[in-house]
Amino acid sequence: MSWLGKLTQGLAKSTKRLADNITGLATGTLPLDDERLDEIEEALIAADLGPAVAGRIRERLADQKFAKGIDEAGIRTVVAEEVEKVLAPVALPLAITRRPxxxxxxxxxxxxxxxxxxxxxxxxxxxxxxxxxxxxxxxxxxxxxxxxxxxxxxxxxxxxxxxxxxxxxxxxxxxxxxxxxxxxxxxxxxxxxxxxxxxxxxxxxxxxxxxxxxxxxxxxxxxxxxxxxxxxxxxxxxxxxxxxxxxxxxxxxxxxxxxxxxxxxxxxxxxxxxxxxxxxxxxxxxxxxxxxxxxxxxxxxxxx
Missing domain, CATH: 3.40.50.300 (P-loop containing nucleotide triphosphate hydrolases)
Known part of the structure; x- marks a missing residue:
């Protein structure tokens, strides 16, 4: 199995927890109102993403382009993009620059x-x-x-x-x-x-x-x-x-x-x-x- 396969399999419990928390919160063709945005934000905090990250995802979903609604896949994509923004600056391999x-x-x-x-x-x-x-x-x-x-x-x-x-x-x-x-x-x-x-x-x-x-x-x-x-x-x-x-x-x-x-x-x-x-x-x-x-x-x- 590739490392990505192992990672996906290894994170399955965390992914399921996040999925369970946001299930039913997608609005389909209905607009995302404040109440629904609050529910999504709370669901993300409950999935251990932390209030700051959950707040940013809420802001992103409150954007006009989602005014016509969003499906579950759309929410997942936004979550992935915002999570990557947080993690990218700290994803650093341990560089060996001296001896020893x-x-x-x-x-x-x-x-x-x-x-x-x-x-x-x-x-x-x-x-x-x-x-x-x-x-x-x-x-x-x-x-x-x-x-x-x-x-x-x-x-x-x-x-x-x-x-x-x-x-x-x-x-x-x-x-x-x-x-x-x-x-x-x-x-x-x-x-x-x-x-x-x-x-x-x-x-x-x-x-x-x-x-x-x-x-x-x-x-x-x-x-x-x-x-x-x-x-x-x-x-x-x-x-x-x-x-x-x-x-x-x-x-x-x-x-x-x-x-x-x-x-x-x-x-x-x-x-x-x-x-x-x-x-x-x-x-x-x-x-x-x-x-x-x-x-x-x-x-x-x-x-x-």
Whole structure:
């Protein structure tokens, strides 16, 4: 199956949610009045697109050219076009511009962080880049073990220590080794204990400070991995990790398990952070660079 096919299939629950919300709101040959426009706007907010985007779509539908009415396909097309306008400026691939490029990966436990790191490593390898991983979530033995397994599967080296070890020290060793070995991309896992925000903040700050001794510009990217099934909660995660870690870009996983895919639009509208990649499955190829047009059309169920 092509990536677009996987994306359409993966977003099926979100598309159905949006479709269910707007079903019956098309007017056919009747004009769109304020009451109907309000209903459409509310339906879009209920589909997690966010009030700002829903408001813009309402304004667009209030335009004179729809005075004679609109069918459901027409609404979908307008939704897709407006969603793409929001997403296009933030759909940016993660560019590798230096060696080693140090990528810090943050996110709550269970967001799919470890598997996302493996999938990113595979993407970079496919681009001909040399990749190294670092098991910086020293809080959980399972996270270290899991990342070792993934490193072995993908065929990349890993720097790992024992549970309870110093995460900053491990990150320092990983950056030094990546420099010495001429590695293109170093991806560092981190702990995701949001319930202890102060501790997490201290740990990440220390990690950044220690890495900075070797390369003042590192880490070059701080990626936040978001689980689509958390819905609106993802917006608060962006806020918290933005403050704690200085997030520079987003990766969204598990879109295939959620009806809340519209939330990515609300996140783009609110935070304007680059969306580097999205995941729609468990397979190694099920994480790909983010394409605004493909996502917008698949989400809205609009025809090309």
């Amino acid at each position: 490029q140090v990528v810090l990966v943050v996110g709550v436990n269970g967001s799919g962080k470890t598997t996302t790191i493996a999938k990113l490593a595979r993407l970079f390898k496919a681009q001909g880049k040399s990749v190294m991983l670092a098991a910086g979530d020293t809080f959980r033995a399972a996270a270290i073990a899991q990342l070792k397994i993934w490193a072995d599967r993908v065929g990349v080296p890993i720097v790992a220590g024992e549970q309870g070890g110093d995460a900053a020290g491990l990150a320092f060793d990983a950056v030094k080794r990546a420099m010495d070995e001429g590695i293109d991309v170093l991806i560092i896992d981190t702990a995701g204990r949001l319930q202890n925000k102060a501790g997490l903040m201290d740990e990440l700050a220390k990690m950044k400070r220690v890495i900075g001794k070797l390369d003042p510009s590192a880490p070059h990217d701080v990626l936040l991995v978001l689980d689509a099934t958390t819905g609106q909660n993802a917006l608060s995660q962006i806020e918290v990790f933005g403050q704690v870690a200085g997030v520079t870009g987003l990766v969204m996983t598990k879109l295939d398990g959620s009806a809340r895919g519209g939330m990515l639009v609300a996140a783009a509208e609110k935070f304007k952070l680059p969306i580097h990649a999205i995941g729609v499955g468990e397979g190694m190829d099920d994480l790909q660079p983010f394409d605004a047009g493909d996502f917008a059309r698949a989400l809205a169920g609009a025809e090309d």
